[in-house]
Amino acid sequence: MGELLDLTVAEAAAKIAAGEISAGEYFEAWQGAAAGDELNAYLWSVEDASTYEVQDGPLRGIPVAVKDIFCTEGTPTTAGSRILEGYRPPYTATAVQRLDAAGARVLGKTNMDEFAMGSSNENSAYGPVLNPWDHGRVPGGSSGGSAAVVAGGLAPCAIGTDTGGSIRQPASLCGIVGLKPTYGAISRYGMIAFASSLDQCGPLTRDVTDAALMLSALHGRDPLDSTSVGIEGGIEAPSAEDLSGLRFAVPAELAGDGMEAGVREVFEATLKRIEELGGEVAELPLPHAEHGISAYYVIAPAEASSNLARYDGVRYGARAETAADLLEMYETTRAEGFGAEVKRRIMLGTYALSSGYYDAYYGQAQKVRTKIAEDFRAAFEGFDFVVTPTSPSVAFGLGEKTADPLAMYLNDFFTVPMSLAGIPAISIPAGLAEPAGGGPQLPVGFQIAAPAFAEQKLLEAAFALEQGIGFEARPGGEDG
Amino acid sequence: MAEGAPELEAVIGLEIHVQLATRTKMFCGCELSFGDEPNVHTCPICLAHPGVLPVTNEKAIRYALQIAAALECEVAPRSIFHRKNYFYPDSPKAYQISQYDIPLASNGKLGDVRIHRAHLEEDAAKMIHVGESGRIHGSGASLVDFNRGGTPLVEIVTEPDLRGAAEAAQWARLLRETVRQLGVSDVNMEEGSLRVDANVSVRPAGSEQLGTKTELKNMNSFRFLQRGVEAELERQRALIGAGGTVTQETLHFDPRSGELTSLRSKEEAHDYRYFPEPDLVPLAPTEEMLREAREALPELPAARIERYVGELGLAEDVAMTLATDPQTADFFERAAAAGEGVEAKAVANWVTGELAAALRQEDDEVSAADSRVEPEALVALVALVQEKKISHGSGKTVLAALVAEGGDPAAIVEREGLAQISDSGELESIVAAAVEANPAAAEQIKAGNGKAIGAIVGAVMKETKGRADGGEVSKLIREKLGI
Numbered sequence: 022m023g024e025l026l027d028l029t030v031a032e033a034a035a036k037i038a039a040g041e042i043s044a045g046e047y048f049e050a051w052q053g054a055a056a057g058d059e060l061n062a063y064l065w066s067v068e069d070a071s072t073y074e075v076q077d078g079p080l081r082g083i084p085v086a087v088k089d090i091f092c093t094e095g096t097p098t099t100a101g102s103r104i105l106e107g108y109r110p111p112y113t114a115t116a117v118q119r120l121d122a123a124g125a126r127v128l129g130k131t132n133m134d135e136f137a138m139g140s141s142n143e144n145s146a147y148g149p150v151l152n153p154w155d156h157g158r159v160p161g162g163s164s165g166g167s168a169a170v171v172a173g174g175l176a177p178c179a180i181g182t183d184t185g186g187s188i189r190q191p192a193s194l195c196g197i198v199g200l201k202p203t204y205g206a207i208s209r210y211g212m213i214a215f216a217s218s219l220d221q222c223g224p225l226t227r228d229v230t231d232a233a234l235m236l237s238a239l240h241g242r243d244p245l246d247s248t249s250v251g252i253e254g255g256i257e258a259p260s261a262e263d264l265s266g267l268r269f270a271v272p273a274e275l276a277g278d279g280m281e282a283g284v285r286e287v288f289e290a291t292l293k294r295i296e297e298l299g300g301e302v303a304e305l306p307l308p309h310a311e312h313g314i315s316a317y318y319v320i321a322p323a324e325a326s327s328n329l330a331r332y333d334g335v336r337y338g339a340r341a342e343t344a345a346d347l348l349e350m351y352e353t354t355r356a357e358g359f360g361a362e363v364k365r366r367i368m369l370g371t372y373a374l375s376s377g378y379y380d381a382y383y384g385q386a387q388k389v390r391t392k393i394a395e396d397f398r399a400a401f402e403g404f405d406f407v408v409t410p411t412s413p414s415v416a417f418g419l420g421e422k423t424a425d426p427l428a429m430y431l432n433d434f435f436t437v438p439m440s441l442a443g444i445p446a447i448s449i450p451a452g453l454a455e456p457a458g459g460g461p462q463l464p465v466g467f468q469i470a471a472p473a474f475a476e477q478k479l480l481e482a483a484f485a486l487e488q489g490i491g492f493e494a495r496p497g498g499e500d501g
Numbered sequence: 502m503a504e505g506a507p508e509l510e511a512v513i514g515l516e517i518h519v520q521l522a523t524r525t526k527m528f529c530g531c532e533l534s535f536g537d538e539p540n541v542h543t544c545p546i547c548l549a550h551p552g553v554l555p556v557t558n559e560k561a562i563r564y565a566l567q568i569a570a571a572l573e574c575e576v577a578p579r580s581i582f583h584r585k586n587y588f589y590p591d592s593p594k595a596y597q598i599s600q601y602d603i604p605l606a607s608n609g610k611l612g613d614v615r616i617h618r619a620h621l622e623e624d625a626a627k628m629i630h631v632g633e634s635g636r637i638h639g640s641g642a643s644l645v646d647f648n649r650g651g652t653p654l655v656e657i658v659t660e661p662d663l664r665g666a667a668e669a670a671q672w673a674r675l676l677r678e679t680v681r682q683l684g685v686s687d688v689n690m691e692e693g694s695l696r697v698d699a700n701v702s703v704r705p706a707g708s709e710q711l712g713t714k715t716e717l718k719n720m721n722s723f724r725f726l727q728r729g730v731e732a733e734l735e736r737q738r739a740l741i742g743a744g745g746t747v748t749q750e751t752l753h754f755d756p757r758s759g760e761l762t763s764l765r766s767k768e769e770a771h772d773y774r775y776f777p778e779p780d781l782v783p784l785a786p787t788e789e790m791l792r793e794a795r796e797a798l799p800e801l802p803a804a805r806i807e808r809y810v811g812e813l814g815l816a817e818d819v820a821m822t823l824a825t826d827p828q829t830a831d832f833f834e835r836a837a838a839a840g841e842g843v844e845a846k847a848v849a850n851w852v853t854g855e856l857a858a859a860l861r862q863e864d865d866e867v868s869a870a871d872s873r874v875e876p877e878a879l880v881a882l883v884a885l886v887q888e889k890k891i892s893h894g895s896g897k898t899v900l901a902a903l904v905a906e907g908g909d910p911a912a913i914v915e916r917e918g919l920a921q922i923s924d925s926g927e928l929e930s931i932v933a934a935a936v937e938a939n940p941a942a943a944e945q946i947k948a949g950n951g952k953a954i955g956a957i958v959g960a961v962m963k964e965t966k967g968r969a970d971g972g973e974v975s976k977l978i979r980e981k982l983g984i
Contacts, residue, residue: 327774
């Protein structure tokens with residue numbers, strides 16, 4: 022059993038395809054692991070696998086943990102919110118259907134910050150997810166459940182969504198690989214919207230090869246999503262052995278204050294590793310990137326305020342039963358159904374879009390967004406990649422930042438600019454570091470960003486660097 | 502109005518919503534319907550389930566481009582969809598996808614009214630307020646039917662170029678006819694596939710400035726449109742005449758009571774928080790789409806009216822009647838083309854007058870084009886009358902026969918013995934007898950009462966069974982009486 026769970030997705034898929042292990046046996050092993058969830062990482066998991074029918078395909082027999090933001094027909098889908106408690110969608114998200122068609126199957130639905138708003142998973146209406154490396158710490162967010170199940174041995178792989186860092190940051194804090202593809206690479210149909218112009222689905226996996234395997238199944242143009250285009254040329258398993266001839270830019274603006282000493286150490290060691298592998302590293306200005314957070318926290322809440330308006334108690338989900346009239350029904354349903362962070366962002370976004378304020382806030386933020394995208398375009402004229410730490414800190418303690426939304430928002434400092442520019446970025450584990458306040462060592466992620474739709478190139482570089490780093494640490498250590 | 506105060510001129514602009522007759526909805530694959538059981542034409546998309554996305558209906562774009570072409574609009578190379586945010590149960594997403602600062606089409610005209618813009622959007626669901634009035638006030642519960650939700654709409658906004666209630670209603674008829682002839686909408690006001698709102702204001706005649714306007718919502722017939730606008734103009738004129746001012750508000754016109762009630766004032770107006778719809782890409786019609794829209798245009802009513810009046814010399818009202826009925830207009834054109842030496846104007850008058858009346862007499866009312874009357878037969882008949890081979894009255898008899906059985910007018914004249922009395926001696930003796938038989942009328946005519954001639958003419962017509970020419974008979978009577 023243990024041996025089965027040690028296999029990467031690529032290894033397991035190869036063994037299933039070769040008939041060395043059975044799809045049913047493999048699925049059941051993971052089902053057992055998922056049932057032992059002590060991290061509060063699953064909100065729902067498969068109980069009866071007997072009706073499991075294996076589709077033929079590159080992911081034949083692979084169980085996948087799915088962030089609870091993806092609609093799955095007939096099974097609970099809450100987006101981490103009370104307002105969708107008891108909701109069972111009448112349809113399945115395209116991303117999940119594509120995994121299904123490739124032979125994979127949903128193992129469970131993972132916990133998340135409510136409507137993907139958060140960087141610690143503490144905004145879930147169903148309680149926080151615990152970091153498998155240290156149960157007193159957060160796994161990151163908003164795809165915290167998806168990161169925790171992969172790092173904690175509760176699923177071989179997972180999918181999540183990334184709006185401003187929601188795949189990359191939890192992957193970093195949990196010591197796994199997290200990929201945010203180019204906006205438009207994967208269909209958003211059936212993915213519950215937070216900020217439509219930023220939301221993108223992506224895999225969370227143990228290694229880069231698995232990320233490529235999952236991306237190859239997930240990407241593609243979907244007639245149900247006008248903004249989806251897929252990745253031309255498709256995705257293959259990466260095989261680069263070094264980084265020779267590749268140029269890596271370190272943006273001066275993103276390497277400044279607020280970074281933990283341990284994180285900085287690992288980041289600098291990784292830059293050296295890149296050079297050892299034949300890559301070239303140089304500093305490059307990315308002058309508007311530092312305004313990313315400000316622009317993001319206008320654009321994302323603005324879109325969210327509109328996207329979340331449909332949760333009104335009229336057609337599905339929770340509904341206040343005692344209201345005297347329509348307005349009171351709306352107000353009570355939403356007051357009871359949404360958590361504090363969601364309400365904060367709805368109010369921020371409503372304000373930013375209001376008549377008389379639109380130009381000063383939403384309009385201005387969109388201009389900043391364009392500037393940031395231009396910065397990246399200019400950077401990619403002389404460089405192949407832009408690199409940063411994924412997160413300014415290692416996993417922080419539960420409750421440590423909940424009282425200070427701004428401190429929490431700064432977690433996304435390194436990841437938000439790529440989201441605003443719509444470009445792909447991957448976080449790979451680069452080493453371990455002691456937290457600022459002391460304690461056992463925790464994983465540190467390294468972020469690599471590439472031009473739009475250059476996923477194959479990005480995966481090749483990440484693969485070569487991953488091999489060079491040789492990160493082997495696992496959570497739990499001796500008692501795991 | 503106070504004595505000496507300047508006359509208050511009406512300034513009216515219309516906002517027209519046209520439901521497009523596509524097979525499916527604007528942003529999902531549900532079929533359009535009317536009158537079906539509630540909530541059967543729905544899916545996760547038009548019910549706004551979590552995670553769904555809109556996809557624009559290409560047919561709706563093509564139909565909207567046809568409307569844009571018919572209204573001589575400029576088409577934006579890239580127009581943008583926006584979200585118009587508001588909470589109401591008829592809007593399941595809590596926003597309507599519409600167009601805002603860059604509409605599909607702008608700067609057009611129809612007749613002498615300028616078109617400000619025309620844009621694509623989606624219809625709301627239908628609210629059914631349970632209760633006697635059918636309106637929300639006083640109802641105990643409301644139900645939502647999502648069948649209509651997401652129906653493609655084109656909203657057409659005119660410039661404030663209309664100067665009266667009747668003119669507004671007449672122009673709205675022209676617009677309906679134009680859209681109907683494109684075949685892109687059912688344009689049925691009662692069923693709501695054509696809905697008209699009016700922006701109404703008044704100003705001192707000759708002033709260039711616009712007065713404060715009010716908006717009249719959803720009048721579901723042209724008659725109600727006219728009456729509603731009339732009532733509102735009267736209200737505004739009285740208000741200003743009494744020294745008051747008009748407040749900007751939205752009004753509902755009740756055609757039963759003739760009353761106007763306020764729906765909401767400017768202060769209560771929504772802040773719709775428009776922003777570009779991130780789920781859709783810009784709408785950029787291809788050259789092929791633009792060409793197809795132009796080439797699909799039939800000759801539209803406004804062009805027909807212009808041609809009929811300008812080239813064929815038809816009266817404006819006759820031209821309008823024909824233009825709003827393209828089948829009959831085509832019948833008229835075939836007839837006019839077949840008749841050598843017969844004026845198009847005379848043919849048009851027969852088509853819209855005598856023929857239309859004769860067809861109405863039939864049990865199963867058919868149009869001229871579908872009737873037994875051939876255009877060539879009609880024009881031959883008009884020629885017989887014009888050449889005075891038969892009288893006008895006999896012409897109507899022949900027409901009735903044509904409507905009933907078809908055939909050739911000359912043969913019918915022959916068969917029925919309707920040829921006009923051409924022997925002037927015979928007619929003279931009949932006239933002489935009639936004058937003698939009506940001495941009182943004869944005295945009155947001589948005393949200068951011209952109308953009295955009718956009695957003697959009638960007697961002659963009776964005697965000749967209508968085969969005499971009325972003008973000739975009058976002339977002979979006068980000669981006989983020595984006037």
